[in-house]
Amino acid sequence: MSLDLDLLHRAGDFTLEVAFRAEGRVTSLFGPSGAGKSTVVNAIAGLLRPARGRIAVDGTVLLDTERRIDVRPHRRRIGYVFQEGRLFPHMTVRQNLLYGRFFAPRGAPALALDTVVGLLGIAPLLQRRPRLLSGGEKQRVAIGRALLSAPRLLLMDEPLSALDDGRRHEVLPFLHRLAEEALVPIVHVSHRLDEVVELASHLVVLDGGQVRAAGAVEDLMGRVDVPVLAARQDAGAVMGFTVLGHDDDDGTSLLEGPIGHLTVPRLDAAVGSRRRLWLHARDVLIATEVPKGLSARNILPARVAALAEGPGGIDVQLACGRGQLIARLTRGAVADLGLYPGLAVQAIVKSRAFG
Numbered sequence: 001m002s003l004d005l006d007l008l009h010r011a012g013d014f015t016l017e018v019a020f021r022a023e024g025r026v027t028s029l030f031g032p033s034g035a036g037k038s039t040v041v042n043a044i045a046g047l048l049r050p051a052r053g054r055i056a057v058d059g060t061v062l063l064d065t066e067r068r069i070d071v072r073p074h075r076r077r078i079g080y081v082f083q084e085g086r087l088f089p090h091m092t093v094r095q096n097l098l099y100g101r102f103f104a105p106r107g108a109p110a111l112a113l114d115t116v117v118g119l120l121g122i123a124p125l126l127q128r129r130p131r132l133l134s135g136g137e138k139q140r141v142a143i144g145r146a147l148l149s150a151p152r153l154l155l156m157d158e159p160l161s162a163l164d165d166g167r168r169h170e171v172l173p174f175l176h177r178l179a180e181e182a183l184v185p186i187v188h189v190s191h192r193l194d195e196v197v198e199l200a201s202h203l204v205v206l207d208g209g210q211v212r213a214a215g216a217v218e219d220l221m222g223r224v225d226v227p228v229l230a231a232r233q234d235a236g237a238v239m240g241f242t243v244l245g246h247d248d249d250d251g252t253s254l255l256e257g258p259i260g261h262l263t264v265p266r267l268d269a270a271v272g273s274r275r276r277l278w279l280h281a282r283d284v285l286i287a288t289e290v291p292k293g294l295s296a297r298n299i300l301p302a303r304v305a306a307l308a309e310g311p312g313g314i315d316v317q318l319a320c321g322r323g324q325l326i327a328r329l330t331r332g333a334v335a336d337l338g339l340y341p342g343l344a345v346q347a348i349v350k351s352r353a354f355g
């Protein structure tokens with residue numbers, strides 16, 4: 001999937017001026033409240049008309065103000081899942097789902113009802129009315145209804161924000177599966193970084209109506225200079241690992257990834273499968289020599305790539321194997337260690353990072 005977007009829009013005092021190209025299965029728009037995330041999503045759906053702009057999905061132009069192209073919302077083939085499902089209360093779940101299919105244009109590659117029902121685990125709910133569903137169930141039905149309209153793109157604006165943590169964890173695996181099986185590309189809005197790390201392949205960081213950074217999640221999360229992300233408590237590198245094996249006596253699993261081998265608390269994952277890990281900067285320590293008499297397992301040779309001062313201390317970007325790590329240190333620790341770009345060090349990754 002590719003989404004090309006170039007927009008200028010004014011609403012009151014707010015000016016949105018963004019341009020980015022998103023590629024991949026799930027693109028997350030991430031940023032603080034008022035950043036302009038919903039404005040972007042509404043422009044893609046055709047629910048607002050920007051002063052100037054161009055939007056194309058896989059080369060199909062949905063909006064081009066210069067060429068006076070503005071495809072009507074219902075002809076854009078964009079599925080939209082809102083914060084609260086917005087199901088029709090007088091219809092059963094099945095009728096709500098079939099309503100989605102009603103909007104699938106003739107000849108569009110529509111998914112079968114059974115496929116969608118199976119994918120979202122909603123077979124037992126088909127005869128119920130929305131008022132008898134939990135928040136998580138409603139969201140799954142809303143996603144199913146959007147999928148059945150054969151969209152070329154699925155927009156999700158904070159699809160989990162109305163749910164408590166328990167319900168979020170009930171719906172997240174389904175979104176994950178949707179993304180994994182690549183049934184339809186997704187543009188997802190969130191102000192929760194854990195959701196982005198769980199789901200997204202690409203990330204667009206928005207703030208004050210502007211794009212602050214855009215790129216692959218694993219590239220951006222490993223850098224110390226990305227606005228919005230750098231200031232966060234939970235800043236840290238994200239990367240994929242292959243599960244090499246388990247040691248049941250020790251209660252650990254051995255993984256291999258771009259930074260090398262890691263031993264982590266036993267994962268519930270098949271040997272050979274892939275897992276994405278988020279290695280929080282506050283869980284990475286630095287030593288200038290190979291430490292002795294330390295219980296930590298994960299000691300990896302690395303090199304200081306960059307240092308960035310932030311609100312939480314100094315973030316040290318480390319080049320490690322083929323990947324990168326971030327360590328968050330106090331100013332005092334950076335001075336004591338005498339860190340500078342290019343210095344060879346040892347990175348110690350604490351196991352809490354895999355919690």
Ligand SMILES: Nc1ncnc2c1ncn2[C@@H]1O[C@H](COP(=O)(O)OP(=O)(O)OP(=O)(O)O)[C@@H](O)[C@H]1O
Binds near residue numbers: 012036038040
């Ligand atoms: N019709 C409008 N008139 C005036 N200001 C508007 C209008 N619509 C949106 N805004 C302003 O535009 C800015 C961006 O809003 P938007 O909803 O896109 O942000 P957001 O990143 O989705 O935020 P949140 O995470 O809180 O949903 C906000 O400051 C909002 O107050």
